[in-house]
C-alpha cells in the first residue's frame with residue numbers, strides 16, 4: 001500500500017493506493033499538513049512508502065522530518081518518464097505537468113492526448129501518439145480570476161465560484177460570474193476544438209479541483225477525472241520501480 005502526495009500550489013492532495021485502486025483521498029491544507037498526513041498514515045497501517053511530487057511549498061526534507069518511519073520517494077525531473085520531452089525549456093517545466101503527461105501516456109497508449117488541469121492555474125499539455133511531449137499552455141484558474149478581478153480593481157467584490165445564469169450578466173455579480181466561468185469554459189472549448197481540428201484519435205482528460213464543476217458546462221465530451229494527477233503519480237512511481 002502506498003500513500004501518494006501531490007503538493008499543489010494552494011493545497012495538498014493525498015491518496016492511499018493498493019496497486020491501482022484508490023482507497024482513500026484527502027484534501028489537506030498547508031496549515032496542518034503534518035497532523036493530517038499522520039492521521040492518514042495511522043488509519044492505514046499497511047502503507048509502506050510515501051510517494052511525493054511537489055510544485056508547492058514543501059520539499060523532500062519536509063517529509064523526512066515528518067518522522068513517519070516510512071520511506072519517502074520523491075518524483076522529480078530526474079525521474080524516468082515514458083515520453084520524449086520536446087519542451088524548449090525542460091528545466092523549467094512543472095513536475096505536475098510532467099506527471100500528468102506520464103499518466104496520459106501510460107493510461108492511453110498510442111493516442112494523441114490533451115490533459116487539462118483546472119487548479120490554481122489551468123494547464124494544457126499535449127502529448128502526441130508517438131509519445132512526444134510538445135508543451136501546451138498556462139492560464140489563471142477560476143479562483144485566481146475571481147481574486148484578481150477583486151484585487152486589481154477598486155470596486156469589484158470578491159465572489160465565490162457560481163454557475164452564471166446567462167452569457168449576458170444583468171448585474172455586477174452576474175457579469176463577474178459570466179466573465180470568469182463562461183470565459184474559462186470558452187477557453188477550454190477553444191483549445192479542445194483547435195486540437196480536434198488538427199488531429200484525430202484524440203483523448204482529452206480534464207482534471208484538477210475545478211474539473212467536475214467545469215465538466216458539466218462543457219459541450220465537448222471529455223473524460224473528467226479529478227484524481228488523474230494522483231493516479232498518474234502512482235503510475236509514474238510504478239514505472240520508475242519496475243526494473
Ligand SMILES: Nc1ncnc2c1ncn2[C@@H]1O[C@H](COP(=O)(O)OP(=O)(O)OP(=O)(O)O)[C@@H](O)[C@H]1O
Pocket residue numbers: 007008009010011012027055096118119120121141142143144161208209210
Ligand atoms: N477546498 C478548496 N480550496 C481551494 N480551492 C478549491 C477547493 N475545492 C475546490 N477548489 C477549486 O479548485 C481550484 C484549485 O484546484 P486544485 O486543488 O487542483 O489546486 P491546487 O491545490 O493549487 O493544485 P494545483 O497546484 O495542482 O493546481 C480552485 O480554482 C477552486 O475553485
Ligand SMILES: CC(C)(CO)[C@@H](O)C(=O)NCCC(=O)O
Pocket residue numbers: 009055092093094095096097121123138
Ligand atoms: C504552471 C504550474 C504553476 C501549474 O501548477 C506548474 O506546472 C509550474 O510551476 N510550471 C512551471 C512552468 C512550466 O511548466 O513551463
Ligand SMILES: [K+]
Pocket residue numbers: 117118119120121122123208
Ligand atoms: K494546475
